[in-house]
Amino acid sequence: MKKIGFIGLGVMGLPMATNLVKKAVFPVRGFDIFEEKRDLFKNNGGISVNNIEDIYYNCDIIFLCLPTNSLVKISIQEIIDTERKGIIIVDLSSTAPNTIEEMYIQSKKNEIRLLDSPVSGGEIGAIEGTLVLMCGGDQEIFDEIQPLLLCMGSSVTYMGASGCGSIAKLANNMIAGCYIGAMSEGFAFAVKAGIDPETLFYAIKDGYAGSKIMNDKIPKIINRNFEASARIAVHQKDLKNAVQLAVELGVEIPMSKMILDYMNKMEKLGKVNEDHCAIAKVYEGSMGVEIKKNAVKVQ
Template sequence: MSLNLLKKSDYPIIGYDVFKEKRSIFKVNGGISPDHADEIYQTCDIIFLCLPSNDLVKSSIHEVIEKGKKGTIIVDLSSTSPTLIREMYEKARQAGISLLDSPVSGGEPGAIAGTLVMMCGGDKGVFDEVNPLLHYMGSSVTYMGTSGCGSVAKLANNMIAGCYLGAMSEGLAFAVKAGLDPEKLFYAIKDGYAGSPIFEVKTPKIISRNFEASARIAVHQKDLKNAIKLAEELDIEIPMSKMVLDYMNEMEDLGMVNEDQCAIVKIYEKNMGVEIKRQEFKVLNTQDKIEI
């Protein structure tokens, strides 16, 4: 996202990451990267945050409030609790600072291509001011309403995505248990009603046993926890999302929470006694090979 801002905007962009190698990449591409985020808090007019936890978002917004200038705009691109965002929106407003919640969807491919879907909440005038910058990172940018509405939209997005991942994993494990080749099944159904961008991206990762994270279970788990908390505040039940969260919690217990979100399939595999993988060649003799 930061590289797309660098390439497409005319603004000087200052970026900070806790990992030095990320800062080096940013610098090589023409960005300015200090050794501490304070320089960003103190000098930038618009500050984008993209952080993995509610606590980090809260502490970073507090830092901007304490060290930043009046009139600064904070845009939180993280998947943050709507309750927390609304709390911090009010604290920022009292300090003369604006806060937008603008979580994103589209994963690593969308971030690289600049085709993210962005859902925004906060003051409409502030949204209009930063909208052109958001379009450098996303192909779809929608104003959802007042503070927290973008975060609620993101929770709904990830509830649907999480339940889809669960249903996809269950269907694949079921098919393999019944004797089907998962790769043939993938090609057979990917263009039907069961197909989706998630199916097209994640199923090949599962079949090739590649669980390197482009979107970690830990982050999706956090979003579903936020959804459960908001559901409790609304006095409603979201049983499908709760079941998927239970499986993600089980992945945490197994030490796999930093794998890709599609690794949740391992719980379904364990429960059904199967492994969804590309089928190998079996050598019958030196001249003959067949697929099994």
């Protein structure tokens, strides 16, 4: 029986790992640097381990859900250094394509198979098991691992060679970031002009401008609830990766660069761990308004 390991039990990782525990036919070991996260994983039926080497040396399939490119690279290299052959690594993180491609080459040389399989759908999607997964790497490894990916998501798509999953994720987050920016601008503008934002939300949410993002994020903004289901810091990292790839491709991505600038402003304000919809505060600041409940009295 294959043994599954899951490294990184954060906002996204914990519910994803929990869905694996509930739906996969294999035992799942989980590790996080925070003991409380390991305890939560254990309480949800997983096998909690106290050191990462337990997963490196005992698991056949290892999932990574880590916040930075460097941590992903370090973890993959440490798995390579065990000199175990035939391990499958699935990186669920939002990792820079060039980092993934570099580590794919290193892994393959050492008879380790690496898939990049970033996700979209936020914390709610992770909890409900309805994430969208975009995968890059060898087709035969994708085919082998797809049933496990479907334990965490409702849509799993093979995008192509190594790095293609990561590129798809960048495109996804470029679009999502620009949409959050446009949505924030429109609502701040409406409040400035005397429209109640809650009334506006119900008026337009089922129209052409409506979307799942609007349905999820506008209520958070209106209720001033910026607890992160998707942190600015993670989205900021993705946009930085997109800007770097755009430079390599010789193209301009001005809208995404603008949103990245706003996220950088939020970082300077010490708010990088808030939900990414908190960039609405930048628009609010420039217009001198707040997009909040009863912001404007309806006559």
